[in-house]
Amino acid sequence: MTMSGRNIGLFALMALLLMSVGFIQSWDVSLTLLNLCIISAIMALGVNIQWGYAGLFNVGTMGFAALGGLAAMLVSVPPVTAAWKAGGAGVVGGIVAAVVTVIAGMYAWRKTADMGRSRYWVTGLVVLVGYVVLRSLIDPAVSAIEKVDATKAGYLGGFGLPIIFSWLVGGVFAAGAAWVVGRISLGLRSDYLAIATLGISEIIIYMLKFEDWLTRGVKNVAGLPRPVPYEVDLNESAGFQSWATGMGLEVETASSILVKLCYAGLFSIVLLVVLYLSEVALRSPWGRMMRAIRDNETAAAAMGKNVTSRHLQVFILGSAVIGVAGAMLTTLDGQFTPTTYQPLRFTFLIWVMVIVGGSGNNWGAVLGGFVIWFFWIEAEPIGHWLMSTLTSGMEEGHWLRLHLIESAAHMRLLTMGLVLLLVLRFAPRGLIPEVKR
Numbered sequence: 001m002t003m004s005g006r007n008i009g010l011f012a013l014m015a016l017l018l019m020s021v022g023f024i025q026s027w028d029v030s031l032t033l034l035n036l037c038i039i040s041a042i043m044a045l046g047v048n049i050q051w052g053y054a055g056l057f058n059v060g061t062m063g064f065a066a067l068g069g070l071a072a073m074l075v076s077v078p079p080v081t082a083a084w085k086a087g088g089a090g091v092v093g094g095i096v097a098a099v100v101t102v103i104a105g106m107y108a109w110r111k112t113a114d115m116g117r118s119r120y121w122v123t124g125l126v127v128l129v130g131y132v133v134l135r136s137l138i139d140p141a142v143s144a145i146e147k148v149d150a151t152k153a154g155y156l157g158g159f160g161l162p163i164i165f166s167w168l169v170g171g172v173f174a175a176g177a178a179w180v181v182g183r184i185s186l187g188l189r190s191d192y193l194a195i196a197t198l199g200i201s202e203i204i205i206y207m208l209k210f211e212d213w214l215t216r217g218v219k220n221v222a223g224l225p226r227p228v229p230y231e232v233d234l235n236e237s238a239g240f241q242s243w244a245t246g247m248g249l250e251v252e253t254a255s256s257i258l259v260k261l262c263y264a265g266l267f268s269i270v271l272l273v274v275l276y277l278s279e280v281a282l283r284s285p286w287g288r289m290m291r292a293i294r295d296n297e298t299a300a301a302a303m304g305k306n307v308t309s310r311h312l313q314v315f316i317l318g319s320a321v322i323g324v325a326g327a328m329l330t331t332l333d334g335q336f337t338p339t340t341y342q343p344l345r346f347t348f349l350i351w352v353m354v355i356v357g358g359s360g361n362n363w364g365a366v367l368g369g370f371v372i373w374f375f376w377i378e379a380e381p382i383g384h385w386l387m388s389t390l391t392s393g394m395e396e397g398h399w400l401r402l403h404l405i406e407s408a409a410h411m412r413l414l415t416m417g418l419v420l421l422l423v424l425r426f427a428p429r430g431l432i433p434e435v436k437r
Contacts, residue, residue, distance in 0.1 A: 007363060007432050021378065028253065031260035033377055038267040039329050041369030043346075044353040045274055045362060046321030049237025052360035052434065053287065054088070054314040055294040057194045063201025063317045065175055066208055066338065068170030068326020073221050073336040075166035083148045083157060083213075091156065091213065094134050102132025108274035132434045136274060138403040144187035145213040155216045164227040166327045167270065174323025175316045177204070182312040198343070215338060228262035231255040263332060268278040269329065271366070272322055278362045290314060291360075349376060356423045358430025367431055375415050383411030 018037075022030035043065065050056040053261035108126045112119040146154045177200075208215050234240045234255035243252035281287050285383065290310065293300040297307050330336050349372060357368020387408045391401035423431065 002033065005182075007367075009365055010431060012044065014374070017374055025381070028256050028260065030113055031131045031180045031257060031264060035260060035263050035267055035332055036329075036377070037370040037373045038264065038271050039325050039332065040350070041323040041355060041366040042271055042274055042328070043322050043350050044357065044365040044369040045278055046318045046325065046358075048318075048320060048359065048362060048365035049278060049348050050315055050318035051354060052362075052365070053282065053290040053294065053318075054311055055190070055234040056150040056186075056311060056315055056318075057190045058197045058315065058318070058348050059194045059343075059351070060197030060199075060201035061322050061350050062341050062343055063197075063204035064174040064177065065321040065326030065329070065346045066201075066341045067173040068166075068323035068328075069330035069336050069338075069341075070208060070215065071170035071323070072163055072224060072272075073215065074158040074326040075169050076225050076329045077159050077221060078160035079153060080157035083145045083153060085421035086148050087141030087144035087213070088156060090137050092173075093143070094138030096140065097130060097137055099132065101127060104130060110252065115288065140212045151218075154219070155221075158231050162227065163225050163331050164266075166331070167324050170323040170327030171320040174324070174326070175320040178316045178319035179312070180317045182332040186308055198347075201343075205338060205341050208341075215336065218339055220335055220339075224330065224334050225276050226329065226334065228259055231259055233239055234258065244422035252293045255284060267328060267332075272326065274324070275362055275366060282362060287327060291319060349373070349416075352420055356420065356430060358432040360434030361430065361432050364430045364432030371431070372416070372419070375419055376412055378414035379412045383408035383415070 018034055019031055019261075021033060044227075046060060047058070050058050105123055107129045108123045109119065112122050115122065145156060148154060177359065181197060181200050185193050186198075188196060209217050211217065212219070233251070235251050240255065241251050244251045247254065288302070289305060293305060293307055293310055301307050312421075353364050353368035355368070355374045356372055357366065358364025384405065388406040389406055391398070393402040427433070
């Protein structure tokens with residue numbers, strides 16, 4: 001995991017940018033930005049595992065991140081007892097019916113291989129019967145659950161466990177979904193794979209928005225427990241008050257900074273673990289095999305490598321990393337909000353991070369995550385300062401001055417396009433390009 005002096009300089013420059021936000025704006029803003037940069041870097045690592053290692057064009061990262069957020073909610077929220085009494089048995093019965101239907105459908109498909117076209121009718125009939133049974137069990141249960149104190153609950157809740165466990169569960173959820181998606185779509189050409197993954201991620205978001213019995217839908221689930229102390233508890237602690245006063249800080253400011261530092265410590269541990277494992281995998285014989293498949297699938301297949309199986313393997317690994325990052329993001333937010341999962345934030349930006357940082361290089365993906373998220377957030381204040389400076393010679397109420405200052409809020413997309421163009425022009429392989437070994 002050695003790095004050249006140039007790469008160290010790039011990370012040092014990124015650290016200086018984050019520190020400048022602390023000095024110019026506030027350390028609270030700087031640390032919030034740092035935490036989001038770390039989570040973005042982990043998501044970028046997941047996409048880099050898929051694209052940089054194996055050349056898989058997955059544009060469904062939004063769906064896998066949302067499954068990580070769902071895991072955070074299900075693990076940490078306490079169960080709603082009244083909802084379970086009203087329809088919990090029906091939901092469990094519906095899930096069992098769904099599993100039995102899938103198994104029965106697969107069994108029917110295999111056992112009717114010699115029946116010609118009748119095979120489709122038999123399998124379809126089995127699936128149809130299972131679907132009818134499933135709906136007859138789950139529909140009344142869902143209606144009963146959503147009527148239970150709908151303004152505050154209206155869903156089953158979760159398991160009431162420490163939310164930090166959800167980071168692993170989020171990876172498992174995303175990996176399971178990736179296995180299903182991969183089994184269906186990894187045999188497709190790269191452009192069709194992109195369309196399929198985007199469509200499936202939209203289906204996942206749609207379900208999270210409208211299945212109120214599971215997620216409360218657009219009503220959101222707020223107040224998720226934290227893995228770090230609460231500011232109000234620190235503010236009321238006599239020991240913390242004396243410490244903050246001794247440091248010359250206001251108690252409220254010190255508590256906010258300490259909480260964000262705790263988050264940064266936890267997130268940094270996850271980032272370092274994922275980065276270390278990614279580097280070990282990349283430098284191993286498995287990593288060399290994946291790059292060989294990426295560069296020439298035909299030659300790799302001729303050498304006896306099962307290309308589809310390896311693609312499925314790396315697709316699952318990358319999606320699991322994205323799911324972990326999605327659970328971490330929901331933990332930081334403290335609430336699960338399905339409507340916030342948009343392709344711009346959770347697909348386009350993550351891909352820009354990988355492209356700018358350097359596809360195929362894990363350190364580049366991390367740097368790209370920091371750089372792009374930093375400019376995505378800071379583009380607005382920088383744009384406002386720039387427009388105010390350029391129009392400082394105009395009258396306060398001049399129409400052009402007002403127009404330019406009001407337009408500064410829309411500088412994000414322009415900044416992203418400018419950063420991407422500059423990198424593609426002067427560093428087409430990324431800021432830290434892939435090393436050919």
